[in-house]
Ligand SMILES: [Zn+2]
């Protein structure tokens with residue numbers, strides 16, 4: 001927390017902290033020393049930028065009000081953002097608005113992208129268990145083969161997006177795991193399908209879940225077996241509010257120029273648990289351009305390396321955003337030092 005002066009105005013600035021279960025292959029001198037653990041999403045860079053911003057704001061003392069620095073654990077799978085909100089983050093620190101930032105190798109360094117409305121997708125998981133009747137594979141007529149269920153279900157699930165969604169609505173249904181069978185000549189009794197669903201809108205999410213259950217029930221009935229669906233909504237869509245997106249774009253433009261700020265990028269279906277903070281408070285999540293040529297490894301790639309050239313840009317964005325958003329402190333006028341110093 002950084003409180004200057006007597007204003008009660010306050011904003012929250014959030015960085016995530018965690019690494020991924022990936023064996024790093026980047027080969028850089030500073031690569032991970034922990035086998036199977038890697039900062040493959042650049043959250044180490046996010047934390048560095050927010051710490052640098054805190055240091056700069058303390059030195060500059062240009063605003064009146066409070067900037068809260070939110071260092072959030074467990075972004076990748078465990079929903080640390082949700083837990084922080086549930087444990088009273090904004091009750092203890094009642095911010096007016098909350099802001100987040102992610103390095104984005106898919107857009108060039110020296111640029112920013114953000115948009116009002118959804119920027120990243122909701123993340124759901126599903127598990128379908130089909131239970132047939134095991135049999136000798138040569139005597140298939142005596143069994144109920146769950147393999148057939150899988151073959152039809154995987155195809156049928158792909159009709160939800162193509163045949164049930166409005167063509168201008170977005171959704172992804174991906175079956176990512178098929179588990180059944182142990183040997184050549186046995187029809188297994190049971191089969192498990194797992195996967196993920198991505199959406200931007202709750203009604204689309206509802207539609208996909210409903211159609212998935214209907215298709216699974218129908219296919220199971222067709223092949224005279226039982227099937228269950230476990231459908232779990234993990235992260236909601238990351239939805240930026242209108243006015244805070246304008247504020248974020250204004251701060252970004254002060255750093256890289258308005259020509260380098262894209263306020264209408266194509267959203268991505270990756271997900272982000274900052275979404276829980278945006279459900280609790282208005283705010284904006286931005287992409288910080290980190291691409292350095294067409295072959296820049298993307299986040300979650302074992303050859304990814306955080307682009308250190310964008311550290312100063314990202315830290316300057318935080319400082320500028322806080323100084324633009326919070327009232328100017330008496331006596332701070334006339335200090336022409338720039339945030340990028
Ligand atoms: Zn990640």
Ligand SMILES: [Zn+2]
Nearest residue numbers: 041042043102
């Ligand atoms: Zn990340």
